[in-house]
Amino acid sequence: MRRALVLTAPTLFFLLFLTMLDTDHLRFMGAALSGRDCPDADMKEIEKTVKLYNKILSDFYASGGNPSLINHMPATKQIKHEVFRDLGYVKGVEKILVYDMASITTHRIRLTGPGRAEAQFYEEWNYLYQNLDRSPKTRPIGFGRGFRYHLVKEQGRWLVQDWDPDVTVPDLSKKDFKF
Amino acid sequence: MASTDKTTRNGNSLPLVTLVCSPAVVVAVALPVVIWVTFACCLDRVVLADLFSARTFQIHLSILVLVLLAHAGASLRRRSIAGALIYGGLLLLLAQGLIWYGFRFSGVAGAGSGDQIVDYHQQERGAWAGDTRIPARVEAISIKEQPSVVFSLGEKRFTVPLHGSFNWEGYRVSPVAIESAPLMTLEKGPGEQIEALYIKMGAAPPERDFFLVKTLPHRIYIAPDGDRGLRIRIIRDKIEIVSTTVVWAEKLPYEGHYISFYRGEPWVRLAVEKKVSFFSAYAGGGMLLAGLLILLSRKRANGC
Numbered sequence: 125m126r127r128a129l130v131l132t133a134p135t136l137f138f139l140l141f142l143t144m145l146d147t148d149h150l151r152f153m154g155a156a157l158s159g160r161d162c163p164d165a166d167m168k169e170i171e172k173t174v175k176l177y178n179k180i181l182s183d184f185y186a187s188g189g190n191p192s193l194i195n196h197m198p199a200t201k202q203i204k205h206e207v208f209r210d211l212g213y214v215k216g217v218e219k220i221l222v223y224d225m226a227s228i229t230t231h232r233i234r235l236t237g238p239g240r241a242e243a244q245f246y247e248e249w250n251y252l253y254q255n256l257d258r259s260p261k262t263r264p265i266g267f268g269r270g271f272r273y274h275l276v277k278e279q280g281r282w283l284v285q286d287w288d289p290d291v292t293v294p295d296l297s298k299k300d301f302k303f
Numbered sequence: 304m305a306s307t308d309k310t311t312r313n314g315n316s317l318p319l320v321t322l323v324c325s326p327a328v329v330v331a332v333a334l335p336v337v338i339w340v341t342f343a344c345c346l347d348r349v350v351l352a353d354l355f356s357a358r359t360f361q362i363h364l365s366i367l368v369l370v371l372l373a374h375a376g377a378s379l380r381r382r383s384i385a386g387a388l389i390y391g392g393l394l395l396l397l398a399q400g401l402i403w404y405g406f407r408f409s410g411v412a413g414a415g416s417g418d419q420i421v422d423y424h425q426q427e428r429g430a431w432a433g434d435t436r437i438p439a440r441v442e443a444i445s446i447k448e449q450p451s452v453v454f455s456l457g458e459k460r461f462t463v464p465l466h467g468s469f470n471w472e473g474y475r476v477s478p479v480a481i482e483s484a485p486l487m488t489l490e491k492g493p494g495e496q497i498e499a500l501y502i503k504m505g506a507a508p509p510e511r512d513f514f515l516v517k518t519l520p521h522r523i524y525i526a527p528d529g530d531r532g533l534r535i536r537i538i539r540d541k542i543e544i545v546s547t548t549v550v551w552a553e554k555l556p557y558e559g560h561y562i563s564f565y566r567g568e569p570w571v572r573l574a575v576e577k578k579v580s581f582f583s584a585y586a587g588g589g590m591l592l593a594g595l596l597i598l599l600s601r602k603r604a605n606g607c
Contacts, residue, residue, distance in 0.1 A: 131331040134363070138335035141359040149357040156346040181540075210520040210540050217559070223540075237353045249541060267543070272510070288510045289538060 148239040161234035173282040199284040220254040229296040239277035246296035388594030395587025405431040408577035415570040485567040
């Protein structure tokens with residue numbers, strides 16, 4: 125009995141420590157073993173993260189660059205820096221960009237490594253430019269496009285690390301939200 | 304008070320200590336490591352470096368090293384050559400794994416004429432890979448019938464054909480493709496140039512092959528469009544500002560700026576790989592084999 129315990133103890137400790145210290149590795153290995161792209165829990169978290177990211181992005185533009193939500197934006201410093209660079213540019217040309225997401229449809233979410241994921245969405249946006257006195261500068265314009273987000277998990281929270289326009293995402297719009 | 308000595312009064316080892324010192328413990332400690340590595344090797348989506356980054360795996364590997372060291376030491380004390388060779392061999396094999404993981408380096412660099420090999424577009428490196436800059440300089444790139452690259456390394460000057468290679472201090476450098484780097488100029492108003500850059504086209508995968516201009520937030524994607532010019536797409540945040548074809552030297556207006564491209568210079572894509580020595584693996588394998596052979600011959604001699 126004691127012999128069996130000593131011999132199985134390393135494997136048991138290994139499994140115990142894996143669940144305690146390396147949850148992301150375990151989830152990734154689990155997904156890879158089962159042939160799935162991503163566990164459901166992570167998929168929901170990632171969808172929520174990307175939606176929140178885009179919501180705060182719209183708020184930044186609509187407020188003309190009010191940074192009060194900066195700490196709530198689920199994005200890495202690099203991305204936040206890029207967003208504020210763009211906000212500064214829009215402000216510099218004396219415009220306000222009113223940016224509104226009409227719809228977002230998930231195409232594919234997959235874990236690419238422990239604590240790393242890639243998420244593809246089809247997004248529909250409407251936007252218009254206003255003058256600084258909020259009078260319209262352009263008519264509303266709509267567009268739909270695929271985007272690929274690269275996400276990383278930091279301190280248990282998914283963050284947008286980068287994104288690219290993605291032509292491989294099919295047009296998934298169900299209704300005509302666009303202007 | 305209970306005795307904490309390892310041995311009983313008559314000098315025999317306690318059963319638990321005997322068990323801990325038995326080869327079965329080595330197998331038990333090694334088992335999860337072997338299962339974890341085997342799983343990863345069977346799954347095509349898993350990169351080995353990801354697997355080794357698991358803290359549990361690293362802790363377990365350290366324990367395995369300690370167990371092997373203890374067993375190798377115990378074998379030496381018992382003057383068991385076979386045991387010392389087997390455990391020593393296993394330690395060297397493990398060390399080889401760590402050497403490979405820690406010192407591994409492979410990267411893709413880009414260099415134009417006059418550039419040193421320092422600008423890596425992609426790289427996969429271990430924690431101890433160190434400084435991976437290669438002091439070789441690209442002197443000239445030839446795109447004639449037999450494309451080749453002229454390098455200089457100190458006083459030496461040599462030509463390497465495309466897909467050939469040269470070695471430098473354990474690195475293998477191979478020119479794998481010759482691409483084009485058009486010259487981009489950006490003007491704010493007519494004649495007011497604010498930026499001029501050579502853009503290494505094809506340095507990143509197509510969906511990530513964009514460049515940024517220091518002073519502006521736009522992502523500018525370019526791709527070859529036959530001989531007449533380039534396909535260009537300019538986006539600012541998620542909004543597409545321009546998507547068109549621009550011919551060489553044409554001034555394309557966008558958001559108060561004018562961008563132009565001119566036929567530029569070739570640049571060479573270089574695959575750089577660090578060759579890790581396998582001495583530890585050969586020595587470990589040899590020791591393991593020798594130990595097993597001694598053990599086997601002894602068993603035969605004993606008539607087992």
